[in-house]
Amino acid sequence: MSDGYNIETIDAFKTFGDKLNDLSDNVRDTGSLMGDMVADPGLYGILFGQIIGVAASVYCAGSREAFENFGEAIERHKEKLDKAMKDYQGQEDHATESISRFQL
Numbered sequence: 001m002s003d004g005y006n007i008e009t010i011d012a013f014k015t016f017g018d019k020l021n022d023l024s025d026n027v028r029d030t031g032s033l034m035g036d037m038v039a040d041p042g043l044y045g046i047l048f049g050q051i052i053g054v055a056a057s058v059y060c061a062g063s064r065e066a067f068e069n070f071g072e073a074i075e076r077h078k079e080k081l082d083k084a085m086k087d088y089q090g091q092e093d094h095a096t097e098s099i100s101r102f103q104l
Helices: 010-036 046-100
Strands: none
Touching (some): 010 046
C-alpha cells in the first residue's frame, strides 16, 4: 500500500461545520432573547408608554423572526456543507483506490 497519497483536509469541513452549528445556535438564542424583550410602559407614562410598549414588542417580534430565518439559513448551509464533505470524501476514496491499484 502506498503512503504517498494522503489528504487531511476533511477535518476542515468538520471544523467549519461545528462553527456553523455554534453560529446557528447563537443566532437563534439571540432571536429568542429579542422576542422576549418588552418595554416598560412606566418609563413614558401610562398612555404613551403603552403605545411605545406595543411598538417595541412588534419590532422585537420581527427581530426574533429575522434571527430565526437567519438561523435556518445557516442550518441549510451546514447541510450543504455536509453533502459537499461526503462528495469530497467519496472522490478522495475513489482517487486513493485508483492510485493504490498501480503499485510499483
